[in-house]
Amino acid sequence: MPNRRPQLELVTPAASPEEAAAVVAAVERFLREHTPVxxxxxxxxxxxxxxxxxxGTGREPDAPSPWGDPHPWGA
Numbered sequence: 001m002p003n004r005r006p007q008l009e010l011v012t013p014a015a016s017p018e019e020a021a022a023v024v025a026a027v028e029r030f031l032r033e034h035t036p037v038x039x040x041x042x043x044x045x046x047x048x049x050x051x052x053x054x055x056g057t058g059r060e061p062d063a064p065s066p067w068g069d070p071h072p073w074g075a
Contacts, residue, residue, distance in 0.1 A: 012020065054060070 009024070015023070
């Protein structure tokens, strides 16, 4: 995964290089701690396989299935 975080730089005539570095470090730490965690995308079941399983068990397509699929066909 590429690093998409911008390179931070504080430009101000009133701050010393140490103060600027401290502010940038604090902002980078804040961004690291508050960035949402990337969650892997859950693969959807093949609709043809789902249809075959429902047909094979005599279930209706709009009813919840026993395979952990709480949503009807529109899911």
